[in-house]
Amino acid sequence: MKTYYLAVISLFILCACDATPDNTAETASPTAKKYQHAILSFGTVIDVTVLSTDEALAQQAFNTLDEDFEYWHRVWNPWLNGPLARVNSLIPTKAAFSLPLHLIPLIRQSQDYYQQSEGLFNPAIGQLINLWRFHEHEKDNKQPPDKQQIDALVAANPSMQNLQLNNIQLQSDNESVQLNFGAFAKGFAIQRSIQTLKKLGIEQAVINAGGDLKVLGQHIDRAWRIGIRHPRDKQTVIASVEASNEESVFTSGDYERYFIFNNTRYNHILDPRTGYSANLSQSVTVIDNDAGLADAAATALFVAGPEHWHRIAQKMGIKFVMLVAANGDIHMNPAMAQRIQLNSQGASVTISEKL
Numbered sequence: 001m002k003t004y005y006l007a008v009i010s011l012f013i014l015c016a017c018d019a020t021p022d023n024t025a026e027t028a029s030p031t032a033k034k035y036q037h038a039i040l041s042f043g044t045v046i047d048v049t050v051l052s053t054d055e056a057l058a059q060q061a062f063n064t065l066d067e068d069f070e071y072w073h074r075v076w077n078p079w080l081n082g083p084l085a086r087v088n089s090l091i092p093t094k095a096a097f098s099l100p101l102h103l104i105p106l107i108r109q110s111q112d113y114y115q116q117s118e119g120l121f122n123p124a125i126g127q128l129i130n131l132w133r134f135h136e137h138e139k140d141n142k143q144p145p146d147k148q149q150i151d152a153l154v155a156a157n158p159s160m161q162n163l164q165l166n167n168i169q170l171q172s173d174n175e176s177v178q179l180n181f182g183a184f185a186k187g188f189a190i191q192r193s194i195q196t197l198k199k200l201g202i203e204q205a206v207i208n209a210g211g212d213l214k215v216l217g218q219h220i221d222r223a224w225r226i227g228i229r230h231p232r233d234k235q236t237v238i239a240s241v242e243a244s245n246e247e248s249v250f251t252s253g254d255y256e257r258y259f260i261f262n263n264t265r266y267n268h269i270l271d272p273r274t275g276y277s278a279n280l281s282q283s284v285t286v287i288d289n290d291a292g293l294a295d296a297a298a299t300a301l302f303v304a305g306p307e308h309w310h311r312i313a314q315k316m317g318i319k320f321v322m323l324v325a326a327n328g329d330i331h332m333n334p335a336m337a338q339r340i341q342l343n344s345q346g347a348s349v350t351i352s353e354k355l
């Protein structure tokens with residue numbers, strides 16, 4: 001089951017990061033070559049592509065990213081017995097305690113995105129996430145948790161605003177807060193990794209985590225071409241878009257972690273207002289220069305759905321959005337419409353001027 005899951009992701013990476021018609025061309029300029037490396041982290045394959053004239057530099061970059069991702073995976077994982085688990089065990093005491101430094105920017109940024117998204121992006125709902133157990137891979141025999149338990153956790157109202165951050169001291173005034181950065185940490189790590197590649201002197205690269213990616217520079221002499229997966233057909237690309245310089249393209253969807261129970265589909269993105277899976281969208285794609293913001297926003301807009309995504313995108317400062325609604329209708333803003341090539345015959349497409 002797990003092997004199958006990874007194989008599907010690997011297949012998709014091929015079309016996600018480089019769907020240029022002539023991707024047989026391995027040479028970036030007379031001497032620059034394409035180097036590729038896969039890292040298993042954050043529960044997925046992180047595929048790193050570097051174009052460089054210097055093979056040793058590419059290898060050095062891969063080694064550095066191997067170490068960084070291993071570290072981030074360990075320290076930001078709520079289920080390993082590491083620093084985030086320690087923080088989560090101290091939060092319910094409601095006393096102030098010292099944070100490890102690597103968690104401070106994650107918490108700070110998350111508090112901003114929590115507010116801008118009207119609480120739809122809410123990494124404080126760790127208890128609800130644990131209750132649903134989407135992180136456990138098996139799909140069979142899954143059913144929603146007990147409604148009373150869900151309702152109790154929603155009523156406890158854990159929010160990022162319950163946390164006071166004072167230098168390195170954290171204190172919660174709500175004992176139900178448990179942090180889970182599953183909707184944000186991967187983007188945040190990819191953002192940092194591209195900065196690392198730049199510092200090493202690399203000018204052209206892509207870091208692609210199963211279709212969530214950030215580019216650096218150009219692919220040879222033109223933009224990188226990105227395929228966006230059809231949410232209901234994993235073999236098909238619903239749209240493609242060009243990205244260059246430091247753009248990130250992030251998609252949140254209901255197709256990677258989900259189960260079906262009594263003909264209802266339950267996916268891993270939860271609506272913090274109900275405690276149940278957000279069910280208004282099939283997928284949301286966001287483009288932004290900041291991969292952490294793109295990751296958080298894709299999750300928030302997925303929850304917001306076709307009626308409210310414009311307002312949340314505007315508050316989060318997002319300029320490019322495509323949302324596939326639960327009924328398959330496609331929604332986007334004019335700026336996205338101008339740059340995206342749709343590959344979906346017959347779908348209803350609404351271009352909203354509200355963003």
Ligand code: ADP
Nearest residue numbers: 120121122123129182183252268269270272299
């Ligand atoms: P992926 O990581 O598959 O690209 P997302 O970025 O949308 O998907 O993150 C989904 C993960 O974030 C879930 O598996 C869960 O751990 C966590 N999560 C679920 N709902 C929310 C939410 N409303 N706000 C913040 N985090 C969430």
Ligand code: MG
Nearest residue numbers: 183295296299
């Ligand atoms: Mg996300």
